[in-house]
Amino acid sequence: MLERIELEAFLILAEELHFGRTAERLHVTTGRISQTIRKLERRVGGPLFERNSRKVTLTALGEHLRDDLRPAYDQIAAGLAQAVETTRGVRIKGVVRVGFSGAWCGNLLVKAADLFRVRHPDSVVEIQEIQLLDPLGRMRAGEVDLQLTEFPIVEPDIVQGPLMFAEPRGLLVPAGHPFAAKDSVSMEDLADTTLVTIASEHIPEYWMDYYFPRRTPSGRPIPQGPATRFWPEVLVHVSMGVGVSTVAMRAQDFHSRPGLAFVPLHDAPPIDYGFLWPRTGLNPVASTYLDIVHELATPIR
Structure with missing residues (x-):
């Protein structure tokens, strides 16, 4: 046994x-x-x-x-x-709508949903991807109860919950780029390349500064390349040699393909992931589902 x-x-x-x-x-x-x-x-x-x-x-x-x-x-x-x-006399019923950004976040939510449905067969979990174009729009529209996404999010109407896990940060670069031959690169190296970014009036400026900086830590300007609206566009621009993009190193498990390379950023802070929910509060179904995600999530490194 x-x-x-x-x-x-x-x-x-x-x-x-x-x-x-x-x-x-x-x-x-x-x-x-x-x-x-x-x-x-x-x-x-x-x-x-x-x-x-x-x-x-x-x-x-x-x-x-x-x-x-x-x-x-x-x-x-x-x-x-x-x-x-049964001992506590608890039976959870209802619907929880959960959003995610990043395939690894989605995998965790689906795994938690499978266990949630077994434990609470009278409840329903609806999972949807949140696009970069409008990262907070669905929550503000009341279309999701919970959202697992990259921090920081500092908004008056949204609660930034505790961290769930963290992933090392890196650069997504063309396979033939000089950075691709290195074991790691520095944030200062961004001044020597072009950064593919995101364009959306719905993304908080502080979030953009954190993930797509305009200057290196020493103050050197970082050339800004095409401003994309969806993640597949980033992959296309980078694979065609237009520029590089910051990325969670976990992305190489999901988006590796010919023409792309993932290189660790040895001096960048990790990417923190956690849940958001409306400041108006969580319903009992969402709260119970969140407990199951906590049970399954990899602890913060």
């Missing part, structure tokens, strides 16, 4: 494909995760993961084991949650 640490370490690593993030979610050391996975591999008699210096992937055996274990694990978790609700 599997020990709990073996089960959770395997399933979380199968999801994250990253030993460090798995260790953080389980609040143990990376060495403990490695030791646990090796022990499990000895037990099943074969490798569950392929590891190298760049990435971790599931083997065919690992995929089969994940697909066998995941439903049972979720069912156990849901059963415990239902038991707690």
Whole structure:
């Protein structure tokens, strides 16, 4: 029989494909995760993961084991949650509408929604992508109850909740750009290239300054390139050699393609992600869903 640490370490690593993030979610050391996975591999008699210096992937055996274990694990978790609700006399009903920016944010919301629906079958979760063109418009129009997005957001009618997680910041550059050959670049290097930005009257100026600065930390001007309205436009401009763009390094897991390279910014602060909600407050359904996202999210590094 599997020990709990073996089960959770395997399933979380199968999801994250990253030993460090798995260790953080389980609040143990990376060495403990490695030791646990090796022990499990000895037990099943074969490798569950392929590891190298760049990435971790599931083997065919690992995929089969994940697909066998995941439903049972979720069912156990849901059963415990239902038991707690029965004891407390709680039954959540209603609809929660959730927005996101960034595919990794969307993945977390969908995963939380799956668990939420198991625990609260009388409730509905509606998830929608929020476009860069108008990042706060749907919330202000009452079309979303919660939104997982990049901070900072400092607005009088919107609550910026606690941080959920943080991602290292980098540059998206053309594959043939001199920066692509470097292990990392500096914020000062932005003065030596052209920055592809975003154009929208609905984006707060302080947010633009944070993600698309006009000057380096030492005060050197950063050449401003095309102002786009949608993320696919950024990818096109960069791949065609028009300029570079700031980006979360996690984006390389979702947007890698020929003609693009992702380079870490070694002196830039990470990109913080958290929830927003109207200052008028959260309904009970949204609050319960938010608790589940907290349960599943990778802790802040």
